[in-house]
Amino acid sequence: MTDDLLSQLNPPQQRAVATLEGPVLVLAGPGSGKTRVLTHRIAYLITVAGIDPFHILAVTFTNKAAREMRERLATLLGEAVAADLTVGTFHAICARWLRRDIVHLGRERDFVIYDSDDQERLMKRVLRELNLNEKQNPPRAILSAISRAKNELISPEEFARAARSYFDEIVARCYARYQALLSESNALDFDDLLGETVRLLREHPTVRERYQERYQFLLVDEYQDTNRAQYLIVRALAERYRNLFVVGDEAQSIYAWRGADVRNILQFEHDYPDATVILLEQNYRSTQAILDVAQALISVSPQRKYDKRLWTTNGAGEPVILYEAFNDEDEVQFVIGEIMRLIASGKARPGDCAILYRTNAQSRLVEEALVQAHLPYQVVGGVRFYERKEVKDVLAYLRLAANPYDSVSLQRIINWPGRGIGERTVTELIVWARQLGVPLYQALSELASGVDNPFTARSRAALLAFHALIADLNQRRAALPLLELIDFALTAVGVKETLAQEYDTEEAEDRWRNVQELRNAALAYLHLPIENQLAAFLEDIALVADIDALDRNSDVVTCITLHQAKGLEFPNVFVLGIEEGLLPHSRSLSQRETLEEERRLLYVGMTRAQHRLYLCYAAQRALFGRLSESQRSRFLDVIPPHLLKRAGRRGYRATPSLQNSMFNSRSRPRSEPARQLSRPTTVTFFAGQRVRHATFGEGIVVSSRLIDDDEEVTVRFPDRERRLLASFARLERITDG
DNA sequence: CGGGCTGACATTTTT
DNA sequence: TGTCAGCCCG
Numbered sequence: 044m045t046d047d048l049l050s051q052l053n054p055p056q057q058r059a060v061a062t063l064e065g066p067v068l069v070l071a072g073p074g075s076g077k078t079r080v081l082t083h084r085i086a087y088l089i090t091v092a093g094i095d096p097f098h099i100l101a102v103t104f105t106n107k108a109a110r111e112m113r114e115r116l117a118t119l120l121g122e123a124v125a126a127d128l129t130v131g132t133f134h135a136i137c138a139r140w141l142r143r144d145i146v147h148l149g150r151e152r153d154f155v156i157y158d159s160d161d162q163e164r165l166m167k168r169v170l171r172e173l174n175l176n177e178k179q180n181p182p183r184a185i186l187s188a189i190s191r192a193k194n195e196l197i198s199p200e201e202f203a204r205a206a207r208s209y210f211d212e213i214v215a216r217c218y219a220r221y222q223a224l225l226s227e228s229n230a231l232d233f234d235d236l237l238g239e240t241v242r243l244l245r246e247h248p249t250v251r252e253r254y255q256e257r258y259q260f261l262l263v264d265e266y267q268d269t270n271r272a273q274y275l276i277v278r279a280l281a282e283r284y285r286n287l288f289v290v291g292d293e294a295q296s297i298y299a300w301r302g303a304d305v306r307n308i309l310q311f312e313h314d315y316p317d318a319t320v321i322l323l324e325q326n327y328r329s330t331q332a333i334l335d336v337a338q339a340l341i342s343v344s345p346q347r348k349y350d351k352r353l354w355t356t357n358g359a360g361e362p363v364i365l366y367e368a369f370n371d372e373d374e375v376q377f378v379i380g381e382i383m384r385l386i387a388s389g390k391a392r393p394g395d396c397a398i399l400y401r402t403n404a405q406s407r408l409v410e411e412a413l414v415q416a417h418l419p420y421q422v423v424g425g426v427r428f429y430e431r432k433e434v435k436d437v438l439a440y441l442r443l444a445a446n447p448y449d450s451v452s453l454q455r456i457i458n459w460p461g462r463g464i465g466e467r468t469v470t471e472l473i474v475w476a477r478q479l480g481v482p483l484y485q486a487l488s489e490l491a492s493g494v495d496n497p498f499t500a501r502s503r504a505a506l507l508a509f510h511a512l513i514a515d516l517n518q519r520r521a522a523l524p525l526l527e528l529i530d531f532a533l534t535a536v537g538v539k540e541t542l543a544q545e546y547d548t549e550e551a552e553d554r555w556r557n558v559q560e561l562r563n564a565a566l567a568y569l570h571l572p573i574e575n576q577l578a579a580f581l582e583d584i585a586l587v588a589d590i591d592a593l594d595r596n597s598d599v600v601t602c603i604t605l606h607q608a609k610g611l612e613f614p615n616v617f618v619l620g621i622e623e624g625l626l627p628h629s630r631s632l633s634q635r636e637t638l639e640e641e642r643r644l645l646y647v648g649m650t651r652a653q654h655r656l657y658l659c660y661a662a663q664r665a666l667f668g669r670l671s672e673s674q675r676s677r678f679l680d681v682i683p684p685h686l687l688k689r690a691g692r693r694g695y696r697a698t699p700s701l702q703n704s705m706f707n708s709r710s711r712p713r714s715e716p717a718r719q720l721s722r723p724t725t726v727t728f729f730a731g732q733r734v735r736h737a738t739f740g741e742g743i744v745v746s747s748r749l750i751d752d753d754e755e756v757t758v759r760f761p762d763r764e765r766r767l768l769a770s771f772a773r774l775e776r777i778t779d780g
Numbered sequence: 781c782g783g784g785c786t787g788a789c790a791t792t793t794t795t
Numbered sequence: 796t797g798t799c800a801g802c803c804c805g
Contacts, residue, residue, distance in 0.1 A: 134795050233795055301794060402792055465781045588795060606793045628792050667790075668796045
């Protein structure tokens, strides 16, 4: 067994697996087998060092990774051993710990977890209460400021003290009220799961020691993407035994925008001077051609403390293709055509292909084209199942059954289905509850007991009926198995009838199917004790990520954002929209750090590819359904041309309109002149476009093709069709309006 | 109170 | 392109 575990590994991997004690930092380049190292190390700890799996904690970046790791270990060591390990994401692990120990912080263990939609609803309520305008104070912006504060463990009071700007003052007031309402609702948001855990470990030495004793061996994956709170959790746990094993790659740090701090990994050696540092540089995933391109891109990155040099024995492989498209439609058509070609020639199956993009919005066009081509596919992300309205509405009832103080859920369905409680009445209820200083649900209870209240008899009756419904659900929770509870709720609420009434037949059926799917998901929880079923169900739903649903076993094309693609690999990878403003994204251009993160994002995308990598960009792209010109990304300009094989509209460069060229020259910093490859300038036309010719007048473009470095455009003029060379004809585009 | 219409406006990435 | 807030009317 021991020999087995090490014999399949290269020397640095072996060191990483066999260095059992003390802090270890593994810098693992993409495709260098870090997952294998992690699982083998755990197996080694258990079988060779005789460590009880009970004492091992492994933190992964996604639930899916956790599940896969546990499965692999079950194969290596058996189900029973794997079951004793603690494996999960920071959020899932913290949620579990808090269920057990949050009482030490003076809170209830049946808390609900608020997702970003819940957070936004709560923040809107806060703004209304504080008489703040939603337009001037966007809830999302305020929430993101609060999230940043929470990641740094800054309390509302501290935030208020440090506030310097007007915006910070606003945020400070919102933060305080937001936190009060969360607590009143017996709810935690994502950041609280981490922050409250830090507080628990900090403020309660006996609890901290208990966890330190339990988790004597710690493993943390994707360490470059941990935030301050996660760093503190790890530090607190590792304090005693110092058996801390972290794996990461600074070049793949892509989550600074949500609080990840790359300094955590860069300063590991400072935090733990006795750390063993291991570099994994042999790549087992990609061809040399792919690595060369990726290396060219990342070598320009300024901050690289650990300069890994990836190498492989895989051979050169096929050249990386750069496709220059007329527009986004053309780009997608090329990708589909290429996938079909690969499949037809037996070089690939649909499941070997992945289409990567920067923003979810780009997936629409891709999806449409895949449908048209009859290619099977899956889109990761986009409209999430558990965020669909009908699903969240039903969930709101279940959440109230678990915790009636959940005010966001209560407000969500207090009038769904319509039961005569309008906006006016809801506002009145909120104001009244605040006067009484109690959560909304308790205000309803007060109402039932007949105290003085501001409601009309009609409103009061409606509110009481609603209160009775929730109280009933809440009572049945303890006695009913989850499935029966759900069925009871669906019937009592009249969900099916409500959907039938709200939507036309087809959509109502669609939505009802989604509700049924939610019900099916509950089947997995029936083996638990009845009193735990609902809580476990709700918690898992709150913490699932899109990527968790990714199915690598089905033979379908995967469409996915660059962020979600981290950690995955595919034989054939297509990266779309490598254009200024999209990748790098326009929101990242103003700061060096955010811009560099975009570079790493593309690096992550490129290094997902095993055999074939296609890089694509388009000269025109529909944005909000409006056509706009784009320029190839600066990231492409640092790749030596000989590493790329160009395809498509070769030599194309957009002829910017006057407005565009003004915009471009202004938006590009003077200190950084535009890097341009020397390419002939041509003009691009596409079918259907209206054009004007000095002699022939107005016409419509029928088709267009490239001849050498010029473009032949066929245009139908009033008299007849003519073929023109774009460089001579001086065709003028006619734009409507 | 509820339904329907319109116009404004927004999109980065996600546990 | 799609969503959502705000307005009007029954």
